[in-house]
Amino acid sequence: MTAREAFNVALLDLLDDGGKLACADDPDAWTGDDPAEKARAARICRSCPLLPHCAAVAVEEKHQHGVWAGVDFGDRAARKAVAS
Numbered sequence: 001m002t003a004r005e006a007f008n009v010a011l012l013d014l015l016d017d018g019g020k021l022a023c024a025d026d027p028d029a030w031t032g033d034d035p036a037e038k039a040r041a042a043r044i045c046r047s048c049p050l051l052p053h054c055a056a057v058a059v060e061e062k063h064q065h066g067v068w069a070g071v072d073f074g075d076r077a078a079r080k081a082v083a084s
Helices: 003-016 027-031 035-045 051-060 076-083
Strands: none
Touching: 003 051, 027 035, 051 076
16 A cells, blocks of 8 residues: 555544544645745644654655655655654
8 A cells, every 4th residue: 555545544534533633724834835824834733643653754755845744745854864
């Protein structure tokens, strides 16, 4: 199973249980260039139950932009730390 497939299964389980993702409410905060928005997005991510799945997707799909799993993947050093 790919990371994306595992994420999708976990997301469906979360939604079935009545949960939701914070990133669904304001997706621009996770993809914008404003450092304050990215920092806010990263803080919100850290409490997400799908955080490990999100990190796996970002690494497997080689994302280089946006906040994934509480990490700014536009920051090369931070991205490498997650991947290792």
